[in-house]
Amino acid sequence: MLYFDTHAHYDWKEFDKDRKELFEEFERKLCGLVNIGINIESVSKVIEYAKKYSYMYYSIGIHPMEVEKEISINSIEQIIKNEVENKSSKLVAIGETGLDYHFDYPIELQKEYFIEQIKLANKYSLPIIIHSRESQEDVEKILRENPVIKTGIMHCYSGTPEMSKKFVEMGYYLGIGGPVTRYKDIQETVGITPIDRIVIETDSPVLPPEPFEKHSRNNSLYLNYIVNKIAEIKGLSEDEVIKYTTQNAYKVYGIRN
Secondary structure (H helix, E strand, O other), rough: EEEEEEOOOOOHHOOOOOHHHHHHHHHHHHHEEEEOOOHHHHHHHHHHHHHHOOOOEEEEEHHHHHHHHHHHHHOOOOOOHHHHOOOOEEEEHHHHEEEEOOOOOOOHHHHHHHHHHHHHHOOOOOOOEEEOOOOHHHHHHHHHHHHOOEEEEEEOOOOHHHHHHHHHHHHEEEOOOOOHHHHHHHHHHHOOOOOOEEEEOOOOOOOOOOOOOOOOOOOOOHHHHHHHHHHHHHHHOOOHHHHHHHOOOHHHHHHOO
């Protein structure tokens, strides 16, 4: 069975030496891959990749760690508008956006960009991809005050199992990646989350699964390690996990398969 990687960053410099070779290998292993736009330059690259490879899709957004660049929301919206009007567009989501409290980025500015991108998701009837590092309570508050019609994915979910229930009850999917092979709290979250609310992701080139070193380069060929751990936790076969997570990816991103 083929995997669907719901979140990756193949425009990053870590792939400059072998990007084309990896993309060609992915054609044999993946039924879908979403490259995530995080700024204007990133967006132009992920659109270009999706035009070349049938299994690739993309999102458009401003990452919380990019907010100090003061990228114009209007310029992002114009790109989104053009893509929505383009019948051959493979735009599937807004983001990634959200809040990151791990590093010292202006919190109020992050919140402003987050809310503005929620508005774009609703205006253009798209789901949203949410980054929520050490910020789950504020993310939940903003989402309750500013509901996203199409909901979306809590990318690389790393909050408490208790908080995960709240996001799932709000209609969100949990993005599960390499950290599930290392951390007990994420394993507990997977254990209590219905399989129809889980999608798999790599966040390549970061967050590789065990047995790889934490800071080695990740890529979508490692999805099998994530699937194996989810299968172990849920008491399912690996094929069942691939089947469910792929169906979930198609559903949340509105892709007809």
